[in-house]
Amino acid sequence: MSGISTKSKERLLYLISPIGLLLLWQLLLMAGLGDRRFIPTPSDIAVRYWQMVTSGELAQHTGITLYRVFTGFFLGSIPGIAVGLLMAMFRPVRIFVDPLIAALFPIPKIALMPLLLLAFGFGDASKIALVAIAVFFPVIINTYSGAASIEKIYWDVARNFGASQQVMFRRIVFFGALPMIFAGLRIALAVSFIVLVAAEFVATKAGIGYLIWNSWELLQVDVMFVGIVTVGILGLIATVALQEIERKVIPWKAE
Amino acid sequence: MPVQRRGAAVDIVGLHREYVSEQGTVVAIDHVDLKVAPGEFLCIVGPSGCGKSTLLRILAGLDKQSSGSIKVDAAGWAVENAMVFQESGLFPWMDVETNVRFGLDTRGVSRAEADPRVEAALKLVGLSRFRRHYPHQLSGGMRQRSAIARAFVTDPGMLLMDEPFAALDAQNRIILQTELVRLWEQTGKTVIYVTHSIEEALLMGDRTVIMTAQPGRIKKIIDVPFSHPRDLIQLSASPEFGKLKLDIWKVLEEEVTRARAEIEQ
Numbered sequence: 001m002s003g004i005s006t007k008s009k010e011r012l013l014y015l016i017s018p019i020g021l022l023l024l025w026q027l028l029l030m031a032g033l034g035d036r037r038f039i040p041t042p043s044d045i046a047v048r049y050w051q052m053v054t055s056g057e058l059a060q061h062t063g064i065t066l067y068r069v070f071t072g073f074f075l076g077s078i079p080g081i082a083v084g085l086l087m088a089m090f091r092p093v094r095i096f097v098d099p100l101i102a103a104l105f106p107i108p109k110i111a112l113m114p115l116l117l118l119a120f121g122f123g124d125a126s127k128i129a130l131v132a133i134a135v136f137f138p139v140i141i142n143t144y145s146g147a148a149s150i151e152k153i154y155w156d157v158a159r160n161f162g163a164s165q166q167v168m169f170r171r172i173v174f175f176g177a178l179p180m181i182f183a184g185l186r187i188a189l190a191v192s193f194i195v196l197v198a199a200e201f202v203a204t205k206a207g208i209g210y211l212i213w214n215s216w217e218l219l220q221v222d223v224m225f226v227g228i229v230t231v232g233i234l235g236l237i238a239t240v241a242l243q244e245i246e247r248k249v250i251p252w253k254a255e
Numbered sequence: 256m257p258v259q260r261r262g263a264a265v266d267i268v269g270l271h272r273e274y275v276s277e278q279g280t281v282v283a284i285d286h287v288d289l290k291v292a293p294g295e296f297l298c299i300v301g302p303s304g305c306g307k308s309t310l311l312r313i314l315a316g317l318d319k320q321s322s323g324s325i326k327v328d329a330a331g332w333a334v335e336n337a338m339v340f341q342e343s344g345l346f347p348w349m350d351v352e353t354n355v356r357f358g359l360d361t362r363g364v365s366r367a368e369a370d371p372r373v374e375a376a377l378k379l380v381g382l383s384r385f386r387r388h389y390p391h392q393l394s395g396g397m398r399q400r401s402a403i404a405r406a407f408v409t410d411p412g413m414l415l416m417d418e419p420f421a422a423l424d425a426q427n428r429i430i431l432q433t434e435l436v437r438l439w440e441q442t443g444k445t446v447i448y449v450t451h452s453i454e455e456a457l458l459m460g461d462r463t464v465i466m467t468a469q470p471g472r473i474k475k476i477i478d479v480p481f482s483h484p485r486d487l488i489q490l491s492a493s494p495e496f497g498k499l500k501l502d503i504w505k506v507l508e509e510e511v512t513r514a515r516a517e518i519e520q
Contacts, residue, residue: 154346160337175348
């Protein structure tokens with residue numbers, strides 16, 4: 001066993017597959033298999049990445065993309081949480097909202113982009129609206145199922161102690177649903193990057209999606225890869241940040 | 256020192272509860288009459304499905320009778336009743352102190368008035384040091400203590416307890432029973448305590464109501480002859496206690512056998 005713990009072994013194993021893949025990619029191209037003008041090596045991409053970081057070009061696109069993602073994320077998730085909780089508390093609300101969700105959820109949100117361009121123009125607003133719509137559905141569905149699965153005993157206790165509807169909402173239903181709300185937010189976060197990058201392919205002159213699409217049209221394949229990698233990194237950071245927030249906000253969740 | 260009995264009085268007349276479903280009508284409680292005196296510690300014993308929990312839930316306002324009436328005289332008390340549930344029902348997202356404070360918050364008691372009351376309730380059950388703990392960090396016994404503090408803090412005319420110690424191990428159960436009896440002896444509140452254990456009923460209560468299996472009716476009411484204050488451990492080892500337990504078990508045995516026969520049919 002030579003002193004290496006199971007944990008570090010697992011960690012090593014975890015890193016082997018991505019590093020191995022990158023290495024294989026690099027070596028095959030260096031050996032002359034494939035055309036480096038069309039398929040850059042990982043080292044080419046890294047060099048280009050660094051250039052775009054130092055020139056400030058990447059930061060500019062990233063900033064715009066993040067602004068759109070987070071504005072849309074908040075505008076979509078806050079009403080999603082509120083309506084989801086109301087659905088669990090009041091049956092008529094649920095009966096009213098259910099068919100709308102059933103009909104609208106399966107529509108690929110990117111298909112709404114032309115409609116949103118018509119409504120909000122070519123600026124940030126149309127992209128933010130698209131993210132908000134895409135985020136709304138996973139959040140409302142998770143919030144509702146979280147609130148609906150709160151154990152009956154907590155409703156009984158609250159009623160026995162004379163809780164008003166308002167107290168029920170703020171102190172029982174909201175907190176009871178919170179773990180599921182966060183599950184919904186995690187999905188929503190990934191969805192918001194997915195739809196936004198796709199939306200930025202058209203009708204904008206800034207953002208990571210624009211960067212990817214534009215470099216494809218100019219056949220700057222290395223820049224395209226820089227864009228793709230950046231989306232991955234942003235998604236990773238945002239997810240980790242959300243998990244940290246979750247740990248702070250839900251201290252009662254057993255570790 | 257005799258117990259100062261000053262809790263709510265309850266008068267139950269012709270209480271009936273039935274559930275109608277596609278499979279037919281199930282009578283949970285069949286025209287029950289029962290009077291509970293102020294400050295009485297009343298235990299209700301019966302086999303599973305005898306409607307004892309239903310009776311408690313109706314008293315707690317969590318269920319409604321099909322017919323019959325309940326009159327509760329809780330004049331002079333802040334609230335009519337507070338319930339302690341089998342699995343404590345502590346909100347997992349609130350720490351102990353916030354859980355205990357809950358019943359005061361819902362009734363709009365000001366912070367200044369609530370603070371000392373919460374403090375006193377925590378002290379009463381010996382949980383002052385655990386006020387910042389969340390329920391999942393507590394043992395089963397501590398959770399039930401918190402639930403009792405949460406009920407006591409509202410100063411109810413009566414406590415409704417639904418098998419609150421059923422999930423505890425034997426040692427913790429006797430400790431909590433002792434503490435509950437001590438609390439009751441100090442406060443003289445009316446307690447209606449539902450259990451499936453005769454022993455528990457005889458140890459703590461003034462009277463024990465024995466209910467029949469479906470439909471739930473009162474089979475017998477026993478006046479428990481032991482005086483208060485009680486030492487539960489000593490009492491449980493005494494021959495008088497053993498004899499009474501045996502007598503009642505004979506009454507209850509018929510019921511259990513009948514209930515089982517009906518299920519097996």
